[in-house]
Each structure stands twice: as structure tokens, then as C-alpha cells.
Amino acid sequence: MTTDNEEEKSSRPKKTDAYESRCFGLVGGVALLADLKTLVNAGYVRKSDGPFYCRACLSEAIVRKCSDKEDHFAHKALVTPTGQNKDTAFHHGVRDELFGILKERFPLGNWKTEVKIVDESLGTFIPDIAGYFGERNKAFPAVAVEVQLSPYSPSYIRKKTTFYAKKNIHVLWVVPLTRPLEKAVFRPRRYELYLHSMYLGYVFYYEPDKNGLLTPVHYGPAMRYIEPKTFFDENAEEQHVGNFYLKYKTLKEPKTGDEVFLADAVAKISGAWENPNNKRLNLPERKIMVTPQKRWWEKDENKQWLKENDWVAYARKYLPQYEPDDDYMGEEAEDEQ
Structure with missing residues (x-):
């Protein structure tokens, strides 16, 4: 029993x-x-x-x-080599490396680590690194750099980003890697996907000892090719299927943009956006630091896949639970910014 x-x-x-x-x-x-x-x-x-x-x-x-x-x-899926959640030494090592680079590039930027930012109505947050991309005055953006190692929930990232925006601080979220990101199809974690949406289609990764060079990575759709097949169904009728692509729901193909020097990131303000599939993934109005590079991926990445109609009939008959779309990947968000 x-x-x-x-x-x-x-x-x-x-x-x-x-x-x-x-x-x-x-x-x-x-x-x-x-x-x-x-x-x-x-x-x-x-x-x-x-x-x-x-x-x-x-x-x-x-x-x-x-x-x-x-x-x-x-x-079973490959995930990004971001280190362990409680690896304090690794986190502090990346933080201190980026801090030194910013302090050297902007010596008058009043750079500090782990400084408390308090607001009576909004609460208290402690960015990993805080300072100015220039001098400490209104002519230069105040920036908070977050070395994102802990798997924060989207709601916490949203709350922290909203706090910074209301304090007129631009946030730069950086995901540190223990080794180079492979080019193979992989499954981003929840917080990586949310950051991907926050930055309108990419995530900043950083490998230690890269001298401040950030790697922006876009999560492109990953496809599985369905081989052509011929068989007889239960009514002894010949059926032909295949020769098209089915899109994975949670697996993505990494598409790497040009590396950008940490201090060359530019300030951007993006409006709020509501995710039509999941309100918990709504994006707040935010002030972020972004790459100056233009989009390096096709605007409509699913266009070719959607042209092929055979997959619809195949999915309805053989894969009734097939879900090609991921709630985290709101393509509309990019168009509305």
C-alpha cells in the first residue's frame, strides 16, 4: 500500500x-x-x-x-555554464574585475561596490557595482551593474529594474560564464529568458579575464527536421509526411553579436509591455544599458517555418500536445519598444 x-x-x-x-x-x-x-x-x-x-x-x-x-x-538539454548559485568567490571575482575596468575608464564616476540605495517608499536595493559613465552629474547616466549569478525570479528582476528606473539609474545585467558558451542548441534558464525580453532580444554574457568585453547573445528558434516518411494508416491508405521543420518550444539556437566593451554600452529607455500569454512576465518601464550594435538576427525568424503548412496537419494528428511557443519569448515586445 x-x-x-x-x-x-x-x-x-x-x-x-x-x-x-x-x-x-x-x-x-x-x-x-x-x-x-x-x-x-x-x-x-x-x-x-x-x-x-x-x-x-x-x-x-x-x-x-x-x-x-x-x-x-x-x-535532457544543455544549459549555460553560469556557475553555481552559492559560488561567492566566482561572483565577487567577476564583480571586482568589472569594477576595476569601470573605475579606470571613468575615474570621476564615483564607482562603488555593494552600496545601499534607499528609498522610503520603494525600499532598499544593493547593486553589485554603481557609478557614473562619466562624471557624477546629470550629464552622464548613473549606472548599476548587476552580475547575475543567482536564479532570481522574473518578479524580483522586474521589481529591482523598476526601482532603478524610478531612481533614474540605468541597469546593466551581466550573466557571468565559467567557460565559453557553446554554439549548440541549448535551453536558457528562466531568468536568462526574462533578461532576454528585458533587453529586447539578447542577453549580455561575460567570461572572466575578457578585459571587459561583453558578448550579447540572441536566442533564435531551434528547429528539428522531420524526415520524409511513407506508411499505411489504419484504413490501409498510403500516407506521406515529413520534409519540414518543427520548432522546439524551450530549446534555442544562440546567435552571437559583436562583442562590446563594458564602458561602451549606451543608455536606453524602454516602455512597459504586457505579455499576452503570461502576466507574470510583463516588462516594466525600464532604463537599461544596451549594445550600440544594430539587430544581428532576422526580424521574423519564424517566417520560413510558418510558410510550410504540412507541420500543422502532422502536429494535430501525431502530436496533440505539441506546444511550439514559449511564454517567455514575446516577439511583440521588440516591435512595441
């Missing part, structure tokens, strides 16, 4: 995977085989029966056989 406590324990890994991957396609313990048609249960397959794929987001899945938990599938 299974107790309530045991049931909760066995469902915990599935709930954790669904949260981290932003997809509930594997929660029922069911995945697709490589043909993207055959459904299998985690309790009746072996690892050698794979590869397996999520029926909602199409990313690769792994089967986990557990002695004390129910067999289940989990999403």
Missing part, C-alpha cells in the same frame, strides 16, 4: 523537472520514440530503447529507473 507521503515523494522529481524545463510534457511518465509517433511509458522501457522525446516541447528526454521512486522521464 502506498502512503500519501510516498506518493508525494515519487511525484517530486517530475514536478521539479517540469518547473526547471518549463514544460509539463513528461509529467505523466510518457514520452515519444524517435519516430515522434509512438508513445511509451517509463515503466516499460529501458535506456537502450531510446532516444526518447517530449511530446510537448520535442526536446530529448532520458528515462530514469529508480528503486525508491516511480520510473519517469526527464528533459
